[in-house]
Amino acid sequence: EYPFHRHVSGFTSSLRTSSAETFLPPSVDLASGLGRPHQKPAILRKISAAQQLSASEVVTHLGQTVVLAGGTLSVLLHCEAVGNPKPTISWAKNGEEVKYNDRILLQPDDSLQILAPVEADVGFYACNASNALGSDSVSIAVTLAGKPLIKASRATVINTESPAVAVDIGSTVKTIQKANVTINCQVAGVPEAKVTWFKNKIKLSSAHHLHDGLLIIANVSLSDQGLYSCKAANLHGEVTESSQLFVLEPPRPLPYLEDLTAVLPSAGPRTRFTLTSHSGTKLTVSPGSSALIGCAVNGHPTPNITWFYSGEPLRLSHRLLAAGRILQILNVSDFSDGEFSCLAQNEAGSLTQKISLAIQEYQWSVDKLTACSASCGHKGVQLPQLRCLLDGAEVNTSYCREMPKPSLQPVACNRRDCPSRWMVTSWSLCTRSCGGGIQMRRVTCQRLTAKGSSVPMVNEACAQVSKRPVDTQNCNRQPCVEWVASSWGQCNGPCIGPRLAVQHRQIFCQTKDGTSVSSDQCGALPRPLNTQNCWTDVCGVHWRVSLWTVCTATCGNYGFQSRRVDCVHVRTNKPVMEHHCSWRPKPSHWQRCNITPCENGTFLRGREAEKCRGRKEDRAVCQKCSTGPC
Known part of the structure; x- marks a missing residue:
């Protein structure tokens, strides 16, 4: 048999709004308030006798759970406060x-009576006691046949300052x-219902702060946003209530604005731009120019942006970009x-961010x-x-x-005689192109006057200022080199024409004394040829062909005929190796012939044509007739 009454300690501790103790000390006089000090309200918690399902009238105190049965005619909820x-x-x-109505009555002793209770009467009933010093509140659950019941709220709670906020499930936070x-899921039901928490329909693990119907989300961040659901279930059924959590972040300044960077290229060259700031940025512009203020x-x-000019909302027709x-x-x-x-x-x-405009x-x-x-x-x-300049500050000259x-106007300066100095002419051409030569130039001591003329000076005047430059120097010290060719080789290379072949020789770079050096040192000289054509009787050859054989x-x-093709010497008419004739294409040594349809009833065998009699001799040369197999 189920116990149809229980003391729900979570109800008392979570719903009290007064700091008064649950049970009053013996010194408190409940009969009279005369002579007593002022005191905040305190609702008395009393434990009622166990509810009998067969009883037609249920009388109970706060902090209990009332189960409506089929024979329940009346429910009386007592509330006593001091x-x-x-x-x-x-x-x-x-x-x-x-x-209150003719079925739900407030009794003279402040008890609440429900006559002929129905399913619509199921819920959490709270007794609120208040005076000038404060208030106290305690709840009692009325459920139908023990089915779970969740105390839900439909309030919207907005917290912008407090470090902690507590709500009942069902609230929007x-x-x-x-x-x-802290989200409180106060549950009633007989037998006691099991509470399960979900976030966005995904069950929360035990790693979350779950305690006695409370879900504690500590140090919330944007990742904690979502729909939190509390499901209460027992053998009579289940019920779910949800709260939506939104995490707020007040407007805060940013050091940059990406949208402004994207807009600038199309804004024009005379457009000035800047960002607002809490202390107030200064923007100096010229008349007729345009500006972008971020x-x-x-x-x-995402905050809503409202623009103001001199404290008044901006009503002129100016463009707002990037969502204002x-x-x-x-x-x-x-x-x-x-x-x-901008607000x-x-x-x-x-x-609020500001900017001062100066024109x-x-x-x-x-x-x-x-x-x-x-x-x-x-x-x-x-x-x-x-x-x-703009407002005393340098800007782009554009x-x-x-x-x-x-x-x-240019201003003349340093118009005075120069100290004596050495003057030099350009170097002459080198006396030799290689092997070491000499270049010369003229070196004189002169002084440039303030009038622009040069005055010759003695060498001693310049020697006191700087060392005399040299007037000769070595040049073209690289060794003299030349291309040297060996004798031509034999004229026995591949034939490239009638009686025509190729011969080769070696080319070297060397100094005048015969020392071989890198070919790069002769790169400025024209290089002799290392190959040339030559005449040889070996290449006096040609292709010789015989007559075609009789067509098969x-x-x-399938008819074909062939002939003999040889490479022969022109003078001796004797065959030689074919590669000597490769300078000309080799003639074909076979070809197809007599490619015409055969007459009806004829077959071919060797060189004779006979009537087609179905013979199968000499299959190698038997051909198909136009009427079928031979």
């Missing part, structure tokens, strides 16, 4: 206030990252100096002079450096191309 001031009692079912989330923020879910993260201003002249800002918002919070003209600036082009003489000049350039057949498809 506190000073006296607490006010109210009842709720499954988180919603109980609506939206919380910041790193918070600890709001580099991230968050989960980029503001494109086609002409900054539509604005005066002011502040743009990024999602359920986890908001973030100024690009202008040319004549800066310091370049270094002098000469240290002395008459040609030294300095050129003023020209820079393009931004100033539409501005008139100031006139730049007078008709049909």
